[in-house]
Amino acid sequence: MPWCRKSRQSSKPMSVPVMAEALLKAPLLKVDGLQAWYGESHILHGVDFEIGHGELVTLLGRNGAGKTTTLKSVMGIVEKRSGSVTFEGRQLVGHPSNEIARLGIAYCPEERGIFSSLNVEENLLLPPVVKPGGMSLAEIYQLFPNLEERKRSQGTKLSGGEQQMLAIGRILRTGAPLLLLDEPTEGLAPVIVQRIGEIIRELKSRGFTILLVEQNFHFAATVADRHYVMEDGRVVDMIASADVQQNIGKLQAYLGV
Amino acid sequence: MFELLGIPPQALFGQLLLGLINGAFYAMLSLGLAVIFGMLNVINFTHGAQYMMGAFAAWLMLTILDIPFWVALVLAPIVVGLFGVVLEKVMLKRIYHLDHLYGFLLTFGLALVIEGLFQWKWGSSGAPYPSPIPGGTNLGFMFLPTYRGFVVVAALVICLVTWYGIERTRLGAYLRAATENPTLVRAFGINVPRLITLTYGLGVGLAALAGVLAAPIQQVSALMGTNLVLVVFAVVVIGGMGSIMGSIVTGFGLGLVEGLTKVFYPPASNTVIFVVMAIVLLVKPAGLFGQTK
Ligand SMILES: Nc1ncnc2c1ncn2[C@@H]1O[C@H](COP(=O)(O)OP(=O)(O)OP(=O)(O)O)[C@@H](O)[C@H]1O
Numbered sequence: 001m002p003w004c005r006k007s008r009q010s011s012k013p014m015s016v017p018v019m020a021e022a023l024l025k026a027p028l029l030k031v032d033g034l035q036a037w038y039g040e041s042h043i044l045h046g047v048d049f050e051i052g053h054g055e056l057v058t059l060l061g062r063n064g065a066g067k068t069t070t071l072k073s074v075m076g077i078v079e080k081r082s083g084s085v086t087f088e089g090r091q092l093v094g095h096p097s098n099e100i101a102r103l104g105i106a107y108c109p110e111e112r113g114i115f116s117s118l119n120v121e122e123n124l125l126l127p128p129v130v131k132p133g134g135m136s137l138a139e140i141y142q143l144f145p146n147l148e149e150r151k152r153s154q155g156t157k158l159s160g161g162e163q164q165m166l167a168i169g170r171i172l173r174t175g176a177p178l179l180l181l182d183e184p185t186e187g188l189a190p191v192i193v194q195r196i197g198e199i200i201r202e203l204k205s206r207g208f209t210i211l212l213v214e215q216n217f218h219f220a221a222t223v224a225d226r227h228y229v230m231e232d233g234r235v236v237d238m239i240a241s242a243d244v245q246q247n248i249g250k251l252q253a254y255l256g257v
Numbered sequence: 258m259f260e261l262l263g264i265p266p267q268a269l270f271g272q273l274l275l276g277l278i279n280g281a282f283y284a285m286l287s288l289g290l291a292v293i294f295g296m297l298n299v300i301n302f303t304h305g306a307q308y309m310m311g312a313f314a315a316w317l318m319l320t321i322l323d324i325p326f327w328v329a330l331v332l333a334p335i336v337v338g339l340f341g342v343v344l345e346k347v348m349l350k351r352i353y354h355l356d357h358l359y360g361f362l363l364t365f366g367l368a369l370v371i372e373g374l375f376q377w378k379w380g381s382s383g384a385p386y387p388s389p390i391p392g393g394t395n396l397g398f399m400f401l402p403t404y405r406g407f408v409v410v411a412a413l414v415i416c417l418v419t420w421y422g423i424e425r426t427r428l429g430a431y432l433r434a435a436t437e438n439p440t441l442v443r444a445f446g447i448n449v450p451r452l453i454t455l456t457y458g459l460g461v462g463l464a465a466l467a468g469v470l471a472a473p474i475q476q477v478s479a480l481m482g483t484n485l486v487l488v489v490f491a492v493v494v495i496g497g498m499g500s501i502m503g504s505i506v507t508g509f510g511l512g513l514v515e516g517l518t519k520v521f522y523p524p525a526s527n528t529v530i531f532v533v534m535a536i537v538l539l540v541k542p543a544g545l546f547g548q549t550k
C-alpha cells in the first residue's frame with residue numbers, strides 16, 4: 001500500500017529541505033513567561049507572544065504597560081530577567097545584549113539614541129554588520145534621501161522626523177532579520193507618521209520581521225498583521241488586524257482612548 | 258644680537274622651547290586622561306605613576322637587557338599598557354557603577370602604592386638616561402638640543418595620531434558613541450566592556466610613551482610623575498574634561514604660557530597655571546573646550 005510506505009518514510013530523519021521548512025514554520029521569536037526587573041521593582045510578570053518569519057506584529061498598551069521593557073528584555077538591555085526568549089530556536093535569556101545583537105536582532109529605541117558626537121553618516125555606519133544580506137548605504141540613502149543631503153551634519157542637529165529615520169536607517173545595514181521598533185511615530189507630524197508607515201511597509205515587503213511598539217493604534221492597524229495587547233507587565237490579548245473592526249470597543253477600553 | 262622688551266633672545270627662546278617641551282608632556286598626558294575619563298568615567302590619578310613606569314621600563318630595559326631607546330619607545334608603552342589592562346580587569350571594572358569618588362580613591366591609592374614600591378626598590382634620587390640623539394644646532398638666536406626638538410615633534414605627531422584615531426576612524430566612532438551611550442552601543446553588538454579595557458590600556462600606554470620620551474630629559478625617578486600630574490590635572494580642568502583637541506591645544510598653550518612667565522615674571526612661573534585654572538573655573542566652569550552635558 002502506497003500510503004504505508006509514505007508513513008514509514010516520514011519516521012526517518014528529516015531531509016534538509018523539510019528541516020528548513022520546519023524551521024520557517026517555527027516562530028522566529030518566541031517569548032514565554034518573560035519576567036523582568038529594574039533593580040527591585042518587578043515590571044514584567046510573565047509575557048508571552050511569538051512572531052513568525054516575515055510577520056509584522058505590534059505590542060499595544062497604555063503608558064507604563066511594559067512595552068519598552070519587553071523590547072529591552074528581549075534585547076538583553078534589561079539584564080535581570082527570567083523565563084524564556086528564543087530566537088531561531090536559541091535561548092537569549094542569560095546572554096548579554098552584544099551577543100544577542102550578533103544573532104540578528106536590531107533595536108531602534110524609543111528615545112532614538114542618535115549620537116551627538118557622530119555625524120549622520122557615522123551614526124548610520126555605527127552598528128556593525130552581523131549577517132550578510134543587509135541593505136547597502138546607497139539603498140538606505142535611497143529610502144531616506146534627507147539623510148544623504150545631511151550626511152555631514154551632527155546627528156542630533158536633525159529634525160525629530162529625520163532623527164527617527166536615521167534611527168531606523170541605521171539598523172538596516174546590519175543584516176539583522178528581526179527589527180524591534182519602539183514607538184517610531186511618537187511626537188511626529190502626521191505627514192511624517194505617514195512616511196514612516198510607508199517605510200515600515202516597504203521593510204516588511206523586503207522580508208524583515210518586525211516587532212513594533214505603538215501607542216498610535218490607528219497607525220498600527222494600517223501596517224501590522226497582528227496585535228498583542230499589554231497590561232501591567234503581561235500580554236492580555238491578541239487581535240489579528242482583520243478582526244480589529246469587530247473588536248474596536250474592546251481595544252479602546254484596553255488603550256483607554 | 259637684538260633685544261625684545263629688554264630680554265635677551267637667548268633667554269626668551271630658551272624659555273619658549275622649555276615651555277614647548279613641558280607643553281608637549283602636558284598635552285600627551287592630558288590627552289590620555291581625557292580619553293580614559295570619557296570612556297570609564299574615572300579620573301585616572303594613577304596616570305603620573307604610569308608615566309613614571311614608562312620611563313623606568315625604558316631605563317630597566319637599557320641597563321639590564323641592553324635594549325636601545327628606539328626599541329624601548331615601542332616596547333615600554335606596550336608593557337605598561339598591558340599592566341593597565343590587568344588593572345582595569347582586576348580592579349577598576351568593579352567600581353564603574355559607584356560614585357566618582359571611589360574611582361578617585363582607588364586610582365590615587367594605586368599611585369601611592371606603585372610609587373612607594375619603586376621608591377623602596379630604587380630610591381628617589383633618580384638615575385640618568387643617556388640622550389639617544391646627543392648634540393644640537395645653533396640657530397643663531399638660540400641653541401637647540403636635537404633630542405628636545407625631536408620630543409616636541411614626536412609629541413605633536415602622537416597627539417595628532419590619537420586625535421585622528423578618535424575623531425576619524427571606525428574604532429574612534431565606537432569610542433565616541435560608547436562614551437555617550439554605552440548601553441545602546443552594546444545593544445548594537447559591540448563588546449563595550451572589552452572596548453573599555455582597551456581604552457584604559459591605550460590611555461595608560463600613552464602615559465608610558467610620554468614617560469619614555471621624558472627619560473633622557475629628566476632623571477628617571479619614582480616620583481617624577483607626582484608633580485607633573487598635578488599640573489596636568491589643572492590643564493585638563495582648563496581645557497575641559499573629555500575634549501581631545503582641547504587637551505592638545507591647552508597642553509601646548511599652557512606650556513608656552515608657563516615659559517613666558519618664566520621670562521617676564523619668574524616668581525609666578527610655578528603658579529601661573531593654577532591661576533589660569535582659577536580664572537577659567539570662574540568664567541567657564543566646563544573648561545575652554547568642554548561642553549556642558
Ligand atoms: N529605568 C527604570 N527604572 C525603574 N522603573 C522603570 C524604569 N523604566 C521604566 N520603569 C517602569 O516600568 C514600567 C514599564 O515601563 P515601560 O517603559 O516598559 O512602559 P511602556 O509600555 O513602554 O510605556 P510608554 O508607552 O510610556 O513608553 C513603568 O511603570 C515604568 O515606570
Ligand SMILES: [Mg+2]
Nearest residue numbers: 067068069110
Ligand atoms: Mg515605552
